[in-house]
Amino acid sequence: MKGLRTLLRRRKKNENGLEYVKSLIENMLEEGLYRDEVLFRDTLDELYSQLRELALRKGDEKMIMAYEKAVILRYISDGMEASEKQLLEDILRLLGGR
Numbered sequence: 001m002k003g004l005r006t007l008l009r010r011r012k013k014n015e016n017g018l019e020y021v022k023s024l025i026e027n028m029l030e031e032g033l034y035r036d037e038v039l040f041r042d043t044l045d046e047l048y049s050q051l052r053e054l055a056l057r058k059g060d061e062k063m064i065m066a067y068e069k070a071v072i073l074r075y076i077s078d079g080m081e082a083s084e085k086q087l088l089e090d091i092l093r094l095l096g097g098r
Contacts, residue, residue: 021050021066040077048074 024047028040048070055067082090092098 017050017054021047021054024050044070044074044077 024043028043028047048067051063051067051070055063
C-alpha cells in the first residue's frame with residue numbers, strides 16, 4: 001500500500017493523466033486495496049476525478065466507458081442501492097424533468 005500512497009502524493013498536473021490512471025488501477029489490483037477502506041476511498045475518488053477529466057477532454061468512447069464504470073464502482077462502494085426505475089427517475093429529475 002506504500003506504493004499507492006506514494007503514487008497518490010506524487011501526482012502532478014503535467015503528468016500523463018491516462019498513464020497515471022492506469023498506474024492507480026494496477027496498484028489497486030496488486031495491493032488488495034479493499035482491506036484499507038480510507039485508502040480505497042481516496043484512490044477511488046482520485047480515479048473517478050481523473051477519468052472524468054479525461055473523458056470530458058478527449059471525448060473518446062473508450063474513455064467515456066471507463067469513466068462510466070468508475071461511476072458505477074463509486075456508487076457501489078458507497079453502499080447505495082436503487083432500482084432501475086429509481087435511477088431513471090433521478091436522472092430525469094437532474095435533467096429538469098418531473
